[in-house]
Amino acid sequence: MPPNKLQVPRISDAVAASLEKRILEGSLKPGDRLPPERELAAELGVSRPSLREAIQKLASRGMVQSRQGGGTYVTHQLEASFFDPWQDMMSTHPTLREDLLEFRRMLEGQAAEWAAERATEVDLARLAQTFATLDAAFDAGDLETRAAADIDFHQAIGEATHNALIGHLSAALLRMMQDNIRLNLDELKRVPAAISLLKSQHAAIHTAIAERRPAAARAAAETHIDFVRESLAQSLRSAARRETATRRLNT
Amino acid sequence: MPPNKLQVPRISDAVAASLEKRILEGSLKPGDRLPPERELAAELGVSRPSLREAIQKLASRGMVQSRQGGGTYVTHQLEASFFDPWQDMMSTHPTLREDLLEFRRMLEGQAAEWAAERATEVDLARLAQTFATLDAAFDAGDLETRAAADIDFHQAIGEATHNALIGHLSAALLRMMQDNIRLNLDELKRVPAAISLLKSQHAAIHTAIAERRPAAARAAAETHIDFVRESLAQSLRSAARRETATRRLNT
DNA sequence: TCTGGTTAATTGGTCAAACCAATATTTCTG
DNA sequence: CAGAAATATTGGTTTGACCAATTAACCAGA
Numbered sequence: 001m002p003p004n005k006l007q008v009p010r011i012s013d014a015v016a017a018s019l020e021k022r023i024l025e026g027s028l029k030p031g032d033r034l035p036p037e038r039e040l041a042a043e044l045g046v047s048r049p050s051l052r053e054a055i056q057k058l059a060s061r062g063m064v065q066s067r068q069g070g071g072t073y074v075t076h077q078l079e080a081s082f083f084d085p086w087q088d089m090m091s092t093h094p095t096l097r098e099d100l101l102e103f104r105r106m107l108e109g110q111a112a113e114w115a116a117e118r119a120t121e122v123d124l125a126r127l128a129q130t131f132a133t134l135d136a137a138f139d140a141g142d143l144e145t146r147a148a149a150d151i152d153f154h155q156a157i158g159e160a161t162h163n164a165l166i167g168h169l170s171a172a173l174l175r176m177m178q179d180n181i182r183l184n185l186d187e188l189k190r191v192p193a194a195i196s197l198l199k200s201q202h203a204a205i206h207t208a209i210a211e212r213r214p215a216a217a218r219a220a221a222e223t224h225i226d227f228v229r230e231s232l233a234q235s236l237r238s239a240a241r242r243e244t245a246t247r248r249l250n251t
Numbered sequence: 252m253p254p255n256k257l258q259v260p261r262i263s264d265a266v267a268a269s270l271e272k273r274i275l276e277g278s279l280k281p282g283d284r285l286p287p288e289r290e291l292a293a294e295l296g297v298s299r300p301s302l303r304e305a306i307q308k309l310a311s312r313g314m315v316q317s318r319q320g321g322g323t324y325v326t327h328q329l330e331a332s333f334f335d336p337w338q339d340m341m342s343t344h345p346t347l348r349e350d351l352l353e354f355r356r357m358l359e360g361q362a363a364e365w366a367a368e369r370a371t372e373v374d375l376a377r378l379a380q381t382f383a384t385l386d387a388a389f390d391a392g393d394l395e396t397r398a399a400a401d402i403d404f405h406q407a408i409g410e411a412t413h414n415a416l417i418g419h420l421s422a423a424l425l426r427m428m429q430d431n432i433r434l435n436l437d438e439l440k441r442v443p444a445a446i447s448l449l450k451s452q453h454a455a456i457h458t459a460i461a462e463r464r465p466a467a468a469r470a471a472a473e474t475h476i477d478f479v480r481e482s483l484a485q486s487l488r489s490a491a492r493r494e495t496a497t498r499r500l501n502t
Numbered sequence: 503t504c505t506g507g508t509t510a511a512t513t514g515g516t517c518a519a520a521c522c523a524a525t526a527t528t529t530c531t532g
Numbered sequence: 533c534a535g536a537a538a539t540a541t542t543g544g545t546t547t548g549a550c551c552a553a554t555t556a557a558c559c560a561g562a
Binding site for chain 2: 517
């Protein structure tokens with residue numbers, strides 16, 4: 001019974017594709033305001049609701065932005081390419097962030113434990129290398145390279161578990177977090193101690209795995225996630241505080 | 252002139268978020284058909300065009316799929332986004348099966364533990380219902396309904412954890428296993444005791460959660476997976492034996 | 503002439519009531 | 533009982549209208 005049959009083409013899809021084409025080929029540049037809905041609907045030969053459905057599609061992909069009474073404008077950021085549905089959900093459903101962190105605590109804890117039990121010499125060498133890179137990235141690198149090094153480190157742990165799913169999932173979840181939390185990531189820079197704390201936490205995980213102490217590795221990983229979770233919540237609170245302060249100034 | 256000003260909240264966005272929430276929480280599961288547009292619009296207190304705009308948003312993200320005259324269905328996109336690449340590999344790389352089972356042991360164990368800690372009365376009622384269905388399906392049902400009931404049961408546990416990731420991931424993993432192992436599933440029928448054993452294991456998980464004993468729930472879930480893992484390996488061995496025997500006959 | 507506020511036109515947001523077309527369900531017929 | 537026809541359901545589309553926010557035009561007062 002599920003949608004196995006072929007789909008009937010929908011008008012709104014055709015309209016959305018047409019508008020997309022205009023944007024991509026440049027006849028509608030970023031910042032441009034597209035014609036009024038009534039006008040555009042007449043020009044395309046469709047009804048206004050159909051046109052609106054198409055516009056909402058583009059809006060949900062972040063390609064256009066509408067303001068009541070103002071008009072509909074082409075966004076400056078082309079190619080949003082947010083194809084992962086979890087990504088957009090994260091921004092609108094804050095509880096998902098908590099769920100993700102809680103899940104990561106379990107996952108990374110287990111990964112560290114297994115890695116300490118099963119890592120081969122090759123795994124340990126690779127882990128040591130990614131750890132060194134990460135440590136250096138924290139000192140000098142920009143956020144991009146730091147994020148990449150972070151993923152590499154956690155993925156090296158995942159691979160050391162010799163369980164393909166662990167590595168894949170832990171990297172995927174970390175990437176998912178980074179993409180939607182990068183805004184608040186540099187909040188950590190306001191806390192001078194944060195960097196050294198994070199570095200010591202990573203070091204604790206690394207040495208516990210290298211010394212093959214599973215329980216210690218798990219504890220270190222969980223401590224690390226707990227710290228991330230706590231400082232993230234704290235940075236969100238302080239961001240909210242700054243916003244109210246700014247709002248107070250404007251009145 | 253660009254849209255710097257604050258945005259007026261659109262109804263379609265609120266509706267889309269509401270539907271997203273239902274999907275995340277599990278009240279709308281992948282494969283489910285959502286109510287007719289007219290009905291849903293009335294229930295949400297919005298007009299049909301507004302509801303349609305919201306549905307188009309979700310459809311453009313691939314979370315739902317509509318067929319004229321048929322209905323609108325929740326896709327498996329959320330779960331598939333994690334494991335799509337793994338599906339085909341499962342059949343060719345047998346070690347992945349082991350990894351999957353090991354991962355499930357951790358996941359289901361944690362899920363059972365959290366469910367025992369956090370389940371509300373509603374969760375417990377739903378869990379009891381899915382358990383009863385599963386128990387009945389083991390006696391009379393064919394493989395299809397048994398597999399579906401199995402997914403429902405484990406998903407109910409996942410939902411009782413009140414962690415969106417747990418529910419979707421555990422369902423996705425179980426479905427992935429069933430899809431790639433169904434061939435060997437009826438192997439279990441050759442072991443008469445297996446059915447009663449599985450039933451008692453499910454019962455143990457259920458009662459432990461219902462009685463809110465987290466440690467017992469985790470242990471029961473892990474025991475269950477251990478049994479599945481062991482009997483699966485055994486059935487594979489016997490299947491291999493039969494195959495070599497058959498091959499011997501043909502020469 | 504310039505400034506400020508008021509008014510009018512524009513434009514996206516929402517709703518209501520239809521009708522069409524594909525599908526699903528029921529009923530009828532052989 | 534199986535297959536075909538009739539009916540009901542359901543998404544797809546259109547028309548028309550009204551509201552609310554924005555923008556543009558206007559005009560009175562300095």
